[in-house]
Amino acid sequence: MNRYYDVIVVGGGPAGIMSAMASGKSGASTLLVEKNGFLGGAATAAVLGPISPFHYKDEQVITGLPQDFMDRMVQAKGSTGHMKTLDPYGSGDSLGFYDREKYKFVAAEMLLEFGVDILYHSTLCSVEMQDNRITGITTAAKDGSRLHFKAHVVVDATGDGDVAVMAGENYVLGDAVQHKMSPSSSMFEMANVDTDRVFQYIFEHPDDFEFKSDIVPMREFDDRLKQKYFVGQGFKQLVSQAVEAGDLTFGRDSVIVLNGIHPNTMHFNATRICGKNPTDVTDRTASEIDGRRQIDSVSEFMIKYVPGFEHAFVSVTGSEVGVRETRHIEGLYTLTGTDAYEGRKFEDAVSRGYFPIDLHNPDGATGYGNGGVWMELKDTFDIPYRSLVPKHIDGLILSGRCISGTSEAHGSYRTQGGIMGIGQAAGAAAAVCARNQIQPRQADARDIQKVLDQLGGSYRRDEARTALEKARAREIAKAYIKSQNGRLITDPKILATYED
Numbered sequence: 001m002n003r004y005y006d007v008i009v010v011g012g013g014p015a016g017i018m019s020a021m022a023s024g025k026s027g028a029s030t031l032l033v034e035k036n037g038f039l040g041g042a043a044t045a046a047v048l049g050p051i052s053p054f055h056y057k058d059e060q061v062i063t064g065l066p067q068d069f070m071d072r073m074v075q076a077k078g079s080t081g082h083m084k085t086l087d088p089y090g091s092g093d094s095l096g097f098y099d100r101e102k103y104k105f106v107a108a109e110m111l112l113e114f115g116v117d118i119l120y121h122s123t124l125c126s127v128e129m130q131d132n133r134i135t136g137i138t139t140a141a142k143d144g145s146r147l148h149f150k151a152h153v154v155v156d157a158t159g160d161g162d163v164a165v166m167a168g169e170n171y172v173l174g175d176a177v178q179h180k181m182s183p184s185s186s187m188f189e190m191a192n193v194d195t196d197r198v199f200q201y202i203f204e205h206p207d208d209f210e211f212k213s214d215i216v217p218m219r220e221f222d223d224r225l226k227q228k229y230f231v232g233q234g235f236k237q238l239v240s241q242a243v244e245a246g247d248l249t250f251g252r253d254s255v256i257v258l259n260g261i262h263p264n265t266m267h268f269n270a271t272r273i274c275g276k277n278p279t280d281v282t283d284r285t286a287s288e289i290d291g292r293r294q295i296d297s298v299s300e301f302m303i304k305y306v307p308g309f310e311h312a313f314v315s316v317t318g319s320e321v322g323v324r325e326t327r328h329i330e331g332l333y334t335l336t337g338t339d340a341y342e343g344r345k346f347e348d349a350v351s352r353g354y355f356p357i358d359l360h361n362p363d364g365a366t367g368y369g370n371g372g373v374w375m376e377l378k379d380t381f382d383i384p385y386r387s388l389v390p391k392h393i394d395g396l397i398l399s400g401r402c403i404s405g406t407s408e409a410h411g412s413y414r415t416q417g418g419i420m421g422i423g424q425a426a427g428a429a430a431a432v433c434a435r436n437q438i439q440p441r442q443a444d445a446r447d448i449q450k451v452l453d454q455l456g457g458s459y460r461r462d463e464a465r466t467a468l469e470k471a472r473a474r475e476i477a478k479a480y481i482k483s484q485n486g487r488l489i490t491d492p493k494i495l496a497t498y499e500d
């Protein structure tokens with residue numbers, strides 16, 4: 001391993017993977033440092049369900065390396081590719097189911113193909129500074145031994161902005177006023193589920209669900225992953241019965257279920273850990289304990305109360321609690337909720353946002369209707385390069401969920417597609433800085449856009465392609481609806497919009 005790299009990416013989640021791929025593929029010598037012994041960050045370690053859309057109303061907004069990665073996962077029999085949700089409320093316009101073990105494998109293989117060095121089991125423990133510029137990092141292994149590396153640019157893809165904070169950059173924890181954060185969740189899956197009976201229950205109790213949608217395959221994928229895909233949040237009557245009987249204690253009043261990628265499994269985004277600061281290790285420990293209590297309570301509830309779960313068991317839990325939100329690092333430009341909602345465009349666009357502003361209630365029990373926010377955007381918005389550049393620190397580029405944005409803007413760009421697009425842009429920018437031997441604040445966004453063009457990354461709408469994508473999605477959805485002979489859980493009013 002070299003001790004000097006053009007680019008060091010700290011953190012191997014969806015953002016860090018894309019940053020290191022973009023940097024490596026663009027010719028920069030690149031090291032990726034990760035504290036775990038595998039890649040994927042929350043996507044694998046926290047047992048996430050499907051990748052939320054790369055799409056805005058059927059227009060594919062995230063392209064380039066993130067899509068190459070999805071294609072490789074489909075080839076490896078580890079993904080369905082993007083599927084279309086007939087009703088996007090609550091889930092977004094599409095969902096890409098994936099096998100987390102394939103995710104870890106494919107990501108590492110692609111990085112190695114692009115010449116990236118990977119260093120696992122290494123936690124960032126300090127940064128080397130010359131005045132306000134980061135010139136290197138030191139990592140710690142579990143026995144306390146240290147490795148030191150120098151770099152032209154460091155990319156902070158730690159999610160929490162650990163590199164930037166160690167370098168002394170300003171940040172906001174959670175929202176700017178009360179510093180509350182979207183709750184964390186301990187995710188899990190159950191196996192040996194009769195998913196047809198779960199579907200039937202939702203079908204027969206439509207009013208008991210806040211949202212529900214059938215999910216339509218949009219491309220060929222491996223036979224072993226084929227099943228009826230659907231999503232629903234509710235079981236409210238059963239939840240309230242169980243709470244009354246003392247059989248269920250957890251932080252919300254409904255349960256979201258959707259398929260796991262393997263038949264007869266179901267994925268749960270059902271727990272909610274509120275009022276804890278995930279950057280504080282004692283709070284985080286308490287979150288892990290609380291999360292496991294909630295998993296036990298919810299899974300036992302499912303087995304006792306919900307048809308189809310009688311013989312099910314918890315088959316997977318995360319190796320760590322899933323953390324949605326922590327620090328937002330201060331950059332040259334702070335992206336706001338209004339920028340996202342209004343669909344603002346910027347000259348220095350390096351990626352695009354598209355997901356509704358989805359803020360889970362930081363205080364607890366209720367879903368979207370009361371305390372949480374689900375706000376559709378007027379249009380896609382641009383991610384400006386300036387939001388990836390720290391305000392005061394040189395030698396550093398921000399990637400993933402710690403970029404400069406308010407809590408509300410983060411509520412939109414935080415899902416995997418948005419984060420992967422940002423990750424790709426951060427890696428492209430780092431490669432430009434290394435090639436031209438300049439600081440991130442000196443880089444011209446047009447040079448970064450040229451690199452994104454080479455990688456296939458989108459930062460502007462392509463009207464012709466969008467029209468084709470929309471027409472294709474509608475035709476496939478119409479054919480799917482017809483093929484199901486009325487066995488659909490999507491709201492009939494939404495189904496009617498697919499009629500000619």
Ligand SMILES: Cc1cc2nc3c(=O)[nH]c(=O)nc-3n(C[C@H](O)[C@H](O)[C@H](O)COP(=O)(O)OP(=O)(O)OC[C@H]3O[C@@H](n4cnc5c(N)ncnc54)[C@H](O)[C@@H]3O)c2cc1C
Binds near residue numbers: 016043051162400
């Ligand atoms: C509960 C939950 C549910 C979600 N549901 C969905 C969903 O359904 N669909 C969807 O698309 N998205 C979902 N997301 C969002 C998705 O997880 C994030 O978009 C994504 O994981 C953020 O990527 P990231 O790379 O910025 O950060 P992370 O995924 O947090 O990755 C950070 C990486 O950095 C490493 N790291 C951190 N600190 C250090 C350090 N000091 N030294 C070395 N390594 C370090 C970590 O181990 C990790 O690998 C969900 C998130 C959560 C928490």
